[in-house]
Amino acid sequence: MTATDHTPESAHPLGATHPLALAPVTGPASSVDGFVRQFLRNLNYERGVPLSASTPNDRYMAFAMTVRDYLMARWLEDQKRQREAQAKGVAYLSAEYLLGRQLDNNLLATGLSEIATAAMETCGIDIDDLRAQEVEPGLGNGGLGRLAACFIDSLATLGVPNTGYGIRYEYGIFRQTFEDGQQVEQPDSWLRLGSPWEFPHPEAARTISFGGHTETYDDEGTERSRWVPAWNVLAVPYNYMVPGYLNGRVNTLRLWSAKATNSFDLRVFNSGDYEEAVRSQTFAENISKVLYPEDSTPQGKELRLQQQYFFVAASIGDFLASLPADFDPANLPDRIIFQLNDTHPVIGVPELMRVLVDEKKMAWEDAWGITQKCFAYTCHTLLPEALEVWSVDLLGRLLPRHLEIIYRINDEFLVEVRERFGDDEMRIRNMSIISEFPDRSVRMAFLATVAGAKVNGVAELHSQLLREKVLPDFNEFYPGKFTNVTNGVTPRRFVRLSNPGLSTLITEAIGPGWVTDLERLRELETYAEDTQFRDAFAQVKAANKRRLGDVLRARDGVEISDGHMLDVMVKRLHEYKRQMLKLLHIVTEYEGIVSGRVAASDVQPRTFVFGAKAAPGYVMAKRIIHLINAVGSVVNDDPRVEGRLKVLFPPNYNVTLAERLIPAADLSEQISLAGKEASGTGNMKFALNGALTIGTDDGANVEIRELVGDDNFFLFGMSEPEVEALWARGYKPAEFYQADDGLRRAMDLIASGAFSGGDKTVFEPIVSNLLYDDRFMVLADYSSYIAEQAKVDAAYADQDAWTRSAILNVARCGFFSSDRSMRDYIERIWHTPPVI
Ligand SMILES: *Cc1c(COP(=O)(O)O)cnc(C)c1O
Numbered sequence: 001m002t003a004t005d006h007t008p009e010s011a012h013p014l015g016a017t018h019p020l021a022l023a024p025v026t027g028p029a030s031s032v033d034g035f036v037r038q039f040l041r042n043l044n045y046e047r048g049v050p051l052s053a054s055t056p057n058d059r060y061m062a063f064a065m066t067v068r069d070y071l072m073a074r075w076l077e078d079q080k081r082q083r084e085a086q087a088k089g090v091a092y093l094s095a096e097y098l099l100g101r102q103l104d105n106n107l108l109a110t111g112l113s114e115i116a117t118a119a120m121e122t123c124g125i126d127i128d129d130l131r132a133q134e135v136e137p138g139l140g141n142g143g144l145g146r147l148a149a150c151f152i153d154s155l156a157t158l159g160v161p162n163t164g165y166g167i168r169y170e171y172g173i174f175r176q177t178f179e180d181g182q183q184v185e186q187p188d189s190w191l192r193l194g195s196p197w198e199f200p201h202p203e204a205a206r207t208i209s210f211g212g213h214t215e216t217y218d219d220e221g222t223e224r225s226r227w228v229p230a231w232n233v234l235a236v237p238y239n240y241m242v243p244g245y246l247n248g249r250v251n252t253l254r255l256w257s258a259k260a261t262n263s264f265d266l267r268v269f270n271s272g273d274y275e276e277a278v279r280s281q282t283f284a285e286n287i288s289k290v291l292y293p294e295d296s297t298p299q300g301k302e303l304r305l306q307q308q309y310f311f312v313a314a315s316i317g318d319f320l321a322s323l324p325a326d327f328d329p330a331n332l333p334d335r336i337i338f339q340l341n342d343t344h345p346v347i348g349v350p351e352l353m354r355v356l357v358d359e360k361k362m363a364w365e366d367a368w369g370i371t372q373k374c375f376a377y378t379c380h381t382l383l384p385e386a387l388e389v390w391s392v393d394l395l396g397r398l399l400p401r402h403l404e405i406i407y408r409i410n411d412e413f414l415v416e417v418r419e420r421f422g423d424d425e426m427r428i429r430n431m432s433i434i435s436e437f438p439d440r441s442v443r444m445a446f447l448a449t450v451a452g453a454k455v456n457g458v459a460e461l462h463s464q465l466l467r468e469k470v471l472p473d474f475n476e477f478y479p480g481k482f483t484n485v486t487n488g489v490t491p492r493r494f495v496r497l498s499n500p501g502l503s504t505l506i507t508e509a510i511g512p513g514w515v516t517d518l519e520r521l522r523e524l525e526t527y528a529e530d531t532q533f534r535d536a537f538a539q540v541k542a543a544n545k546r547r548l549g550d551v552l553r554a555r556d557g558v559e560i561s562d563g564h565m566l567d568v569m570v571k572r573l574h575e576y577k578r579q580m581l582k583l584l585h586i587v588t589e590y591e592g593i594v595s596g597r598v599a600a601s602d603v604q605p606r607t608f609v610f611g612a613k614a615a616p617g618y619v620m621a622k623r624i625i626h627l628i629n630a631v632g633s634v635v636n637d638d639p640r641v642e643g644r645l646k647v648l649f650p651p652n653y654n655v656t657l658a659e660r661l662i663p664a665a666d667l668s669e670q671i672s673l674a675g676k677e678a679s680g681t682g683n684m685k686f687a688l689n690g691a692l693t694i695g696t697d698d699g700a701n702v703e704i705r706e707l708v709g710d711d712n713f714f715l716f717g718m719s720e721p722e723v724e725a726l727w728a729r730g731y732k733p734a735e736f737y738q739a740d741d742g743l744r745r746a747m748d749l750i751a752s753g754a755f756s757g758g759d760k761t762v763f764e765p766i767v768s769n770l771l772y773d774d775r776f777m778v779l780a781d782y783s784s785y786i787a788e789q790a791k792v793d794a795a796y797a798d799q800d801a802w803t804r805s806a807i808l809n810v811a812r813c814g815f816f817s818s819d820r821s822m823r824d825y826i827e828r829i830w831h832t833p834p835v836i
Contacts, residue, residue: 030070035112035119039066051123057193059125060133063116064103064196070110071241075250081835082161083322088832089161090825091319091338092152093312093345096145096291097166097253098173100655101134102197102240104497105153109243135190136656138172139255141295142572143681144380146655147458148341150490150681150818156244156251157492157516158822159834165315167307168198168238168255169291176613176652181629185293185616198238198255205234205259206314206321210306214401219361226358227401233284234259235314245492245516256314258287294615295572296386305347305390305398312348320355329360333373337830340377340452343388343444349375349451350402350409358401368409376829377448377455378485380678382465383576389441392434406442410434413450420477431473449474449481454829458487459679459700461720483828486700487679488818491518494685498659501540502689502810509533518817521810528807538803541666541690548664551657556650561643563605565796568661568691569669570611570653573621576676579612580770581778582669583628585789587746589645590635595745600642604793607646609661611653620769625649627763630755658682663689666802667792670695671785673776675720677701684816690806694792696781700816707812712805714795716788717781726780733774736782743782747771 043054043062054062082089107113120127140146148164155162174185209229216225240253260281286303287310298304319336320329340346349371356367381387396403410433421427429436433446449455449471457463463484467475475482496503496515506514509527514520527533549560560566569582586608592598610628614621632647650657668686670677670693677699687693687704694714695701705713718726737744747767749755756762770778796802814820826832 030112030115032115032118032122035066035115036122038069039063039119039123042066042069056129056133060103060130061194061196063120063125063127063130064106064134067103067106067110067112067116068196068241070112071106071243071250074243074248075241075252078250079252085161085835086335087161087835088335088337088830089163090155090830090832091315091336092148092155092162092164092341093315093338093348094145094148094164094166094341095308095311095344096140096341097137097148097152097164097255098140098142098145098655099137099149100146100493100659101131101136103131103134105493106197106241106243108492108497109245111246135193136654137190137195138188138654139166139169139291141173141291141293143679144295144342146489147487147681147818150488150493151822152242152251152253153245153490153492154488154818154822156242156249157247157490158819158826159244159247159249159836160822160826160832161835162242162251163315163319164242164251164253165311165318166253166255167288167291167311168257169288170257171290173291173613173654174293174616178625178629178649178651181633182626183614183616183622197240199240200257201237201239202259205236206317207232207261208235208310208313210309210398212400214404224358224361225401225404227354231284232261233287233310234261235310237314237318254315254318256288256311258285258289258310260284293613294617296381296383296574296576297615297618298386298388299617300389300391300394302394302398305394308344309347309351309399309402312345313351315345316348316351316355329356329362330366330370332370336374337453337832338375339825339830340375340448342378342380343448346377346388346444346448346451347399347402349447350399350405353405353409354401357405364408368412372451373453375448375452377445377452379445379448379455379457379462379466379470382462382470382676382678388444389435390444392440392442395442403442406433406447409447409450417477427473431477445471446474449478452481454483455481456483456485456825456829457678458485459703460484460486461675461697461702462678462699465675465720485821485824485828486703486815487681487684488816488821489681489684489688490818491515491688493655493659494662495688499540499544499663499689501543502537502663505533505536505540506810514814516819518814518819521814522812524807524811528804528811534800534803534807537690537807538799541664541803541806544664548660551660552648552650556648558648558650560607560648561605561646564607564646565604565666565792566609566664567606567667567669568609568611568665568686569671570609570658570661571680571682573612573614573618573625575620575624576776577672578776578778578781579610579624579628580766581671581781581785582608582610583624583631584743584746584778584782585786586631586635586645586647587749588742588786590631590638590641591742591745591749593645594638594640600640600644603644604796605644607648609665610647610649611657611661613653620765623763623766627750627755627766630763634755658685662686662691665689665691666796666806667691668693668695670698670701671717671781672696672698673781674698674718674723676776684813687809687813688816690810692792692795692802692805692809694785694788703815704813707815708809709812712808712812714788714792716784718777718784723777726777731774731777731780733777733779734771736779737771740783742786743779 042065047058049058117127152164172188175188177184209232211230212228214227235256236259238255242251242253287306352371356362457466467482510523552558593600628649635647662685668691670683674696680699696717697719750763751767753760
């Protein structure tokens, strides 16, 4: 057992001075007895209950605290060591962290799983019941938030000093339910029963200001500006442990919660309106109340800008406060890099300038030189509507000094642009951080690009399109600033924890090193040729399907049929991801059977699984969810189908469900319109778990296909240049509808009301949108998709060959570890070596 290496007593930072500092975990803590003793102690002293009277939540909390206790000494030690080493660290600024459940991850990181399981057995407790008690913190929308969670896991595992900074939303992403097939959003009150993983530090709260005006003043002969804000809110830090995998390292995730300042508005108070005075206080606490559920389509809401400034100002202030009092801010770039996870934290750029110029009284030019070395920016999109802008009006009202600073940055930038390119007014308009139409507003991606030391895209194709299509003028102006770091996922959560069967098989074949060195999976290539290994691999897949069946039966009362191919499309519902294309394939298969053109007995049995949340205000996405459910209930209940096609749509897709679904999948659907998906990370999780991909040449699919080989990937659809060419020719979706019988029949069946009890109006907007608009060219890629799906069916018929391909997918996708992503960031952008 490796746990002994990580017990607090082996290196206790407090132990030297006071023997009682060791008290919580002294003795044989890393033994079953020690674990039980500490568990009971937590139950009694932290929960205030004896085992006999404890609730499941009491037992979960006490159990989690016991795991936590093992990490505590290392955590304290790492914080101390990182302060003393004065090494350069990474501050990862992200408005979202889609963490998933913590308990299993922390058991894995400490190597305590076996001891903990045995310990609970002696108490008569099933550890699975404890696991089930944990509510996952859904503090993110989808891929972007999950990426942040993977990255901080990898940094801890690599031993790189890192603090993740974000917002402790009281309500994370909504819980999705269906009523009559339509999405209904329920509040996600993940904190209702308390969280054992967080450590609040109200005493370390920071004051964050908003509103007011700016003024100039004479500072011993120098004219300076200052901000006179109108109102304040407290940012209270909550710390979370981020343990590395079996390396005794524990980094910190620091999420900020908004709290009213205790200064009542005395004017209101004295006028006798006590309630009004209290109300204005709770108003401030709205800032961290709820995660905005928009994914890829931000709304320019004032509260959202408040959230962004709130967490970024708190985080930058927090870092600066951690430096020695005599620290020279000129040396900041040697100590920190602020990585901007998309544009959400970009308001940090003028904030650091404000602190350096207004508060530290640094010359503007010096401050700007430092700022440009302290930030780097990751762009996550290619959709123009996803590029965040803030109206000058709103920004000036909320952050007047920051707006002034942005104007000055822009003025000086445009002077440089004129020096380089002459008075090319068109180019200058195109590059200005301030856009004039439709309203005067600040383009946050441009601000980030001008301020960032580096700008990176998240997959090769995405980075290329960023340079050539989205920010070409900037690429020309700043040679060498743009780079690529292809995304990755953590193999700890998405293979080792979520797929124990496959993990055991891999470890038996090549040893355990792959968990932190995923390229080692290459050694599995030869095993793909080994019949015994293929059989064992197929058995793992079958067991994972049964496990998923158990989960879906318990959760939704649905069954997975034996012998079905499991065809899975899970990701946010967005038109660019093209869940409609998947649905047209299903309707085509169904129509073939009910029209009698295809015998049901000739159809390869398939279960189609969807998982997707739609932004609550995204009407078309919610209609598509409705249609998926409607098609599902008709197809699943039609006896003519003979049970050979099934459509499942378990509600509330989240990390916990992903961990069960992905290891069970045979086929991974990655079918976005080429040039729209920046990277995707779901695609990587599936390939690493031995699903074959059907996908377009988009995002990281391109790199997956290059690595696994054409024979082990189902490619279809237009390439990005073909998409562009079709737009240029003039895309008329109705022509594709007319030209393809299968497509026409499928569309007509939907339009006929066959999935809406004969009511033709319900799904008419979907059909006419496809026929007359179809921004994401679903109809143009339909025939290619259907043809490729036929190849999928044919390939699946040869189970042994399919399994061989699946093994090769696993063996060749080690590149997609987020450990590799982090090494790339470190080498190309951050220059932050591990602190041993
Ligand atoms: C990985 C993941 C995503 C991202 O999926 P994509 O297919 O890349 O969009 C979204 N949500 C959850 C819960 C995930 O685990």
